[in-house]
Structures are given as structure tokens and as C-alpha cells.
Amino acid sequence: MKYRTPKGVQDILPPEVSVWQKIENVARRVFSVYGYQEIRPPIIEFTELFVRGIGEETDIVEKEMYTFQDRAGRSITLRPEGTASVVRAYIQHHLYNLPSPQRFYYMGPMFRYERPQKGRYRQFHQIGVECFGEDTPRVDAELMHMLFRYLEAIGLRDLSFEINSIGCRQCRPRYREKLLQFLSSKREQLCTDCLRRYSRNPLRVLDCKVPECIEATKGAPAVTEYLCANCQEHFGSLKRYLEQLGLTFRVNPRMVRGLDYYTRTTFEVLSSELGAQNAVAAGGRYDDLVEEFGGPPTPAIGFAVGVERLATLIMERADTEGPRLFGYFATLGERATEEAMGLASRLRDRGLWVEMNYRPEASLKSQLRKANRMKAMYVFILGEEEIQKGVIRYKRMDDGFQSEVKLSDFVAFITGSMVQES
RNA sequence: GUGAGCGUAGCUCAAUGGUUAGAGCACUGGACUGUGGCUCCAGGGGUUGUGGGUUCGAGUCCCAUCGCUCACCCCA
Structure with missing residues (x-):
């Protein structure tokens, strides 16, 4: 890489x-x-x-x-x-x-x-x-x-x-002095790090995790007492x-x-x-x-x-869910794919997250698989058959229910009933 | 700056020093000519981090190097 x-x-x-x-x-x-x-x-x-x-x-x-x-x-x-x-x-x-x-x-x-x-x-x-x-x-x-x-x-x-x-x-200076006094008698017991701290920042010695140092500082004066x-x-x-x-x-x-x-x-x-x-x-x-x-x-x-x-x-507690994809336009053929661009745009104008297929030759199966993986709530199916009849199919992915609506009613239908139930 | 552990497919991991480096998941396609999830089948994917060395032979052993991770120090 x-x-x-x-x-x-x-x-x-x-x-x-x-x-x-x-x-x-x-x-x-x-x-x-x-x-x-x-x-x-x-x-x-x-x-x-x-x-x-x-x-x-x-x-x-x-x-x-x-x-x-x-x-x-x-x-x-x-x-x-x-x-x-x-x-x-x-x-x-x-x-x-x-x-x-x-x-x-x-x-x-x-x-x-x-x-x-x-x-x-x-x-x-x-x-x-x-x-x-x-x-x-x-x-x-x-x-x-x-x-x-x-x-x-x-x-x-x-x-x-x-x-x-x-x-x-x-x-604080007063306490520092007291602490130095206390530590000076324990110097042989301290680790090398603490010996360095002793001269530079003696308060740090109290924070050391080395067992010998913890033992050595047991009776050390506490800041809060000074x-x-x-x-x-x-x-x-x-x-x-x-x-x-x-x-x-x-x-x-x-x-x-x-x-x-x-x-x-x-x-x-x-x-x-x-x-x-x-x-x-x-x-x-x-x-x-x-x-x-x-x-x-x-x-x-x-x-x-x-x-x-x-x-x-x-x-570590999981449940980190982002926004959910509302709809996926599955299209078959050039005409349908072009039509979907317009429909997708109109749904997006209404604030809905929708995606569409960009490859007219892709199989419907692969498109549904993709929509499923993207966790789409609905798939809108538009192929030659639908175009001829002037309709679009919609499929609810939870339970597989599907039906069709007239293309001319589609946007109103979607933004009306379906959005509410989801 | 110091120490330890680990680097193999997109991800998680196998492979006693010995054929052509495998599996699961994921991806693509098929079984099912235009219908997802479940199942089965097939396919694409690799400079085994990199460079040296030992060996008839190295993913495997040695050295170096880079990277990642954890810990020390310290801090959010």
C-alpha cells in the first residue's frame, strides 16, 4: 500500500x-x-x-x-x-x-x-x-x-x-518541602524514575506504580493536610x-x-x-x-x-445506528433508468434518502440483493413492462409485500401513506 | 525514548522446514430468462509486510528493516 x-x-x-x-x-x-x-x-x-x-x-x-x-x-x-x-x-x-x-x-x-x-x-x-x-x-x-x-x-x-x-x-511550596523531607530518608527504596522525579517534580513520586515506591511512600504526608x-x-x-x-x-x-x-x-x-x-x-x-x-x-x-x-x-455498547435508506430504484433498461433519475430527484426534494441503479443492464436479482444489503425499506421496480403500463412497482422489504401505482401518482403516494407508516 | 507481542486473500484465521499456500465471511455469477434474505454449486481474487541469510528446499528458522498492537513514561 x-x-x-x-x-x-x-x-x-x-x-x-x-x-x-x-x-x-x-x-x-x-x-x-x-x-x-x-x-x-x-x-x-x-x-x-x-x-x-x-x-x-x-x-x-x-x-x-x-x-x-x-x-x-x-x-x-x-x-x-x-x-x-x-x-x-x-x-x-x-x-x-x-x-x-x-x-x-x-x-x-x-x-x-x-x-x-x-x-x-x-x-x-x-x-x-x-x-x-x-x-x-x-x-x-x-x-x-x-x-x-x-x-x-x-x-x-x-x-x-x-x-x-x-x-x-x-x-504548595510548603507541602513540597515536607514531602522532600520525607522522601529523602527513603531514597534507596525508590525506583530510578522516582529518583529523577525526586529532584524535578516530587509530587509525581506519589503517583508511581512500582511496588517498592508504593511501599516507600506509604506514610508520606498528604497534600490535603498541608x-x-x-x-x-x-x-x-x-x-x-x-x-x-x-x-x-x-x-x-x-x-x-x-x-x-x-x-x-x-x-x-x-x-x-x-x-x-x-x-x-x-x-x-x-x-x-x-x-x-x-x-x-x-x-x-x-x-x-x-x-x-x-x-x-x-x-462497546453497540447500537450505533445511522439513518436508514428509505428507497432503492431498481431499473431494467435505458428508459426506466432515465425515468428513475427524475423520480429519485423528486423524492430527495421531499427529504427522503433514496438511491438508484445506474446500470441499465444489471439483473433485477442483483439489484434486489444490493438493496437488501443497503437495508432499504422499499424497492421501487421500474422496467419496460411498467413503463408500457405507466406504473411503477413498489416492494416493502420487511415482509416482501408488493403492489403497483400509476407513475403519475407515485411521488404523492410515496410521500403520503408510505412515509407515515415507516 | 524503553520493552514485549504480532504481520498469510477485502475481513477473521489455517498450513510438522517438503507438490500448485487453504477455509469461513464478503464479492460476482448460476440453480431460479424480471424479484432480496435461507440453501446448494461455481468463479474472481495472494510479491505470505520488505530486504538479506541458512538450506537440496523457507509462509515456517536466523538477521535487519518497516508497520500494527499493548505496556512503561506521561496523559484526554
Whole structure:
């Protein structure tokens, strides 16, 4: 085969597209009643935006970005995530002058240069939301509840919600120090990866799956115990609101996110059916990012769902039916085939999906077989005999019933009685 | 970037180192001159991913390479 898609990118073929459309349509419907409006940032941005937003030390920035120089020598990057762009747009267009909170959603492709595996691709798609201008945990709870409602609306159950608070500019450095203190005594027990993490991003050590590391970090201090008074209150209220909303969740003090901009609330929605890449959605608060990007101090929170991951969960449940073919014109001979073109066109004008035979010499048998395979509800048979008599035969494929109508009455007959019964 | 598994017909898979690489599904046609699904019959389809090597002989063994998959790392 001469041409294939590049590694980690794929075609979404029609049966799957109908699942995607459902995922997108339900998102639009659910998010809009919470006041979210669609925003469409570009797919390329200046590289600097992501480096500053996501964090220079993160894996995404260090080794996963699709970066290139444009013809003027500027460094451009295919977006690896959506939040940085939305924050940029929020500031660039002075949207902070509109009444708070300002809420946006977006959907589209993201790009990360990683080795693909189940649920992880180089071009993947996210549906994300961002809410600017409110720091109350009520907004956190509302947003997480909206996510839950959304997942419920597209038919997913058995998902687990995990939440955490990773503190703010005041309390996180303090916790980091405590953790380093604790880990320094355990250094011989840690795996090589964790020794690297120890100096670069010690919070990650808590997330390690190597049994020795899990053992070594058993008594490690939890972030949630070192929150400052404000963060503690924020987190406590959030948990209370979530309970009030009836959303069951688990506090996971070891949950660490891979993007540097998060503050306070972080959360993930996990499925056990997805293999190693088990997060269908994830998000958190980023109260400092707008200011860091040069906007006014503006608290914010958002999440993103992975469309491919949702789609695989839905596909495993089958029943992914697209629209059904209404009618197929089976024709015999040149005259009949020409006549069918006109009739098909008139039915299509009435909004009916119809197909026709294009080869006058094809056998009726082969045409019926084809119509059957296309799952046509009706076959309209037009041959020399019918043309002579001025009629057209119609056949209902479910039960094989057939009869004929005058050609002059055909369109009215079809758009009248038959459409209603189907 | 690291590791493992797998590459045979459009799809799912057979074939102890030994004739001409098979089967099911799908496709086309026939049994049934203009009537689908069920059944039976026939037919078209292959550089066994690619390139080397070992051997009298390689789909099978070895090496390399490409691709796919899963996992690590990390994340949606």
C-alpha cells in the first residue's frame, strides 16, 4: 500500500462518526444550559504560549509538541491542549469586561508527539470547558456536576470520580518541602524514575506504580493536610456541595496532574474499561494563569474530555445506528433508468434518502440483493413492462409485500401513506 | 525514548522446514430468462509486510528493516 496515515493519527469512518456526532451534540445541549458558549480558537499558536502556560518542565512541552518554524521564522506549535488558547483569547479580546462568570466550551483536535497505545493518539480530540471569574467552590461543584450529567446523558455509567486539592501559591511550596523531607530518608527504596522525579517534580513520586515506591511512600504526608486555611475551606466546601448534589466521589490525595497551571481543585473521571489510559475526563482550577498571561487577576476552572475514549466506551455498547435508506430504484433498461433519475430527484426534494441503479443492464436479482444489503425499506421496480403500463412497482422489504401505482401518482403516494407508516 | 507481542486473500484465521499456500465471511455469477434474505454449486481474487541469510528446499528458522498492537513514561 502506497499511502497510510502517519503513526498515531486515524480516519474516523462513518459508523463511528455518528457516535462522535452524538458526543458533540449532547455536549452542546448540556453545556449550553449551564451558560457555556462555544469558542473556536485556532489550532496553531505561538510556541511560547504553551511553554509558559503548560510549564517548561512538563513532558508535554519538553518532548511532545509538534513545533515548527513558519516562513517568517517564528516558532509555531500545533496545540497540545485547549486551555492556554482560551485563556489567551479571553485576555486578547478583553472578555473580562463582560459580566462574570464568562463560560466557554470548545471541541477539536489536539496534537502530542507520543508513542500511541490504547486510548492515546498523536492527534486526539477534546471537548473542553473553561469558566472564568469566580473562585467559589460552588462553581467547582457546579462544573463537576455538569460533567457528570453530560457523561450520564451520553449513556455512561460506572465511572469513578476522583478529586484532590493541590493547594495554591501559598501552601504548595510548603507541602513540597515536607514531602522532600520525607522522601529523602527513603531514597534507596525508590525506583530510578522516582529518583529523577525526586529532584524535578516530587509530587509525581506519589503517583508511581512500582511496588517498592508504593511501599516507600506509604506514610508520606498528604497534600490535603498541608493546605492553607483558605484552600482547606475551599476544599471542604467543595466536598460538601458535591455531596449535596448527590455526586459520589473519592478523595485521592495522590492524584497529580501533568500540567503546571493547576491550583486547588483537581479531578479526574476514570473508567475501568479503558486499559492503561483510563481517564475519560480531567480538569481543575487554575487561579493564577490569566494573570500570568498578562490579564487581570482572574480565577478560573475547566476540564477536558477525551472524545476517542468516550467513543470507545460507547462503541462497546453497540447500537450505533445511522439513518436508514428509505428507497432503492431498481431499473431494467435505458428508459426506466432515465425515468428513475427524475423520480429519485423528486423524492430527495421531499427529504427522503433514496438511491438508484445506474446500470441499465444489471439483473433485477442483483439489484434486489444490493438493496437488501443497503437495508432499504422499499424497492421501487421500474422496467419496460411498467413503463408500457405507466406504473411503477413498489416492494416493502420487511415482509416482501408488493403492489403497483400509476407513475403519475407515485411521488404523492410515496410521500403520503408510505412515509407515515415507516 | 524503553520493552514485549504480532504481520498469510477485502475481513477473521489455517498450513510438522517438503507438490500448485487453504477455509469461513464478503464479492460476482448460476440453480431460479424480471424479484432480496435461507440453501446448494461455481468463479474472481495472494510479491505470505520488505530486504538479506541458512538450506537440496523457507509462509515456517536466523538477521535487519518497516508497520500494527499493548505496556512503561506521561496523559484526554
